[in-house]
Amino acid sequence: MIYAVLKTMGLRLWRDKGALVLAFVLPGFIFAIFAAIFSTASGGSLDLRVAFSAVGEDPAVIALADTLRVEATFDILENEKWSGGDLKEQVKLGQADVGLVISPQDGARPQMTIVEDPSRKVAATVVKGQIRQILADNSGASQDIFTTISALPETSNINGPADKSVTYYIGATAILFLMFAAMQGASISIDERRSGISERLMVGPGGALAMLTGKFLFLTLIGVLQAVVIIAVANLFFGVQILPFLGGLVLASIGTAMLASGLALFTAALCATQTQMHTVSTFVVLLFSAVGGSMVPRFMMPGWLQNAGIATPNYWVIEGYYGLLARGQSVFSLWSVWSVIFVSAFVLLGLAAILSHKLMRV
Structure with a gap:
């Protein structure tokens, strides 16, 4: 009986060529x-799109921006006309995974503002980690100055x-x-x-x-x-x-x-x-x-x-x-x-x- 059942089911599958291909090719x-x-996710090499803006003509800002353009592994989306609001819009609409604004700060390393979407917090964390590593490799110091803001409107899903x-x-x-x-x-x-x-x-x-x-x-x-x-x-x-x-x-x-x-x-x-x-x-x-x-x-x-x-x-x-x-x-x-x-x-x-x-x- 067991052999008969096995043979019947095997013949049924063999005769159904479409099901046969699907059963062994699709897995x-x-x-x-x-x-x-x-x-890709576990290896940390995420293909992130980062909307980027360097504010002003401060030498430290320009130097850091140039370093990131050369050494960062994420894709930099840049437009000289973009403001901070434009970057928030890019992230909010999903056209960029993270936003990054580099601005001058008196007597200190340039200020870096991360614009994140709450559904992509991991992306912001990865970008911060890469920037920390770049800073450490170039200056021997790992400290950084980050401010994180949300790209989503304050009125979105109140309470x-x-x-x-x-x-x-x-x-x-x-x-x-x-x-x-x-x-x-x-x-x-x-x-x-x-x-x-x-x-x-x-x-x-x-x-x-x-x-x-x-x-x-x-x-x-x-x-x-x-x-x-x-x-x-x-x-x-x-x-x-x-x-x-x-x-x-x-x-x-x-x-x-x-x-x-x-x-x-x-x-x-x-x-x-x-x-x-x-x-x-x-x-x-x-x-x-x-x-x-x-x-x-x-x-x-x-x-x-x-x-x-x-x-x-x-x-x-x-x-x-x-x-x-x-x-x-x-x-x-x-x-x-x-x-x-x-x-x-x-x-x-x-x-x-x-x-x-x-x-x-x-």
Whole structure:
């Protein structure tokens, strides 16, 4: 009996070539992605972007600025027209990981002001460590003069959590969990195709698009409710203020649920069996979540992975929630984020309908 079961399952996997490839190729690919992320983070060689400004013509300021330009391992973003406020804006919007202002100080080493985002405190700590080492190597002294300020507006999440990085994980967790849940719900489409139910449903008005739109709306509704639970937990147990941002949070939650649902239905349309769906959906969610910032903040990744993360739904969802709750951005100032989220959701739904229609006609 045991041999018969083993043989049956082995033959089933062997005959499903798609599942066979996915089962033995994707684990190595996932390992390579995680290895690239965590080897960079643990090795201290983070690809940090530092918005930089040297104030005035003081010789000590100029000398220190020149030294940092030559010896620092982080990427320096510099514009002679930038003021301290411009640097805060760069960090607040995520265009730089850290801001650094070097200004003169009477009778002492130049003053260094670090501009940080609470969700990227590690980045500020790494930059400080590098500067301390550079100072020690060049002058034999390790003392430094740092002042740290936040790039986020004082009005952002008033009386909110002591650890402002909590707001980052609302979007990061929401898109991760909603993608997993939507993938599970969308997998029923495969059974419907194989049993002929989808073919009978497509005879009705609207065909594949109408059939998938019904599933899309149901998965979106469930996703919105799941996002509400996450936001409620953030409010009740971590002190994240939500009432001032209620309208934006509703929009973000609907968009996140729609995007997760569209991606799930598109993935289900690509898969021929439940085994393929299980493997592909797990791979897609893990890959997007790792590269997009749900598992590890993107600033801790190699530069090429940071750029790749922009193509993931996680990146845009995190930008939406964090922009509202932490950066103090208005709903209208985040129009580019909403555009990507909602347009992507509808495009994925349309592609899923086209694929389903073609599969039913084969």
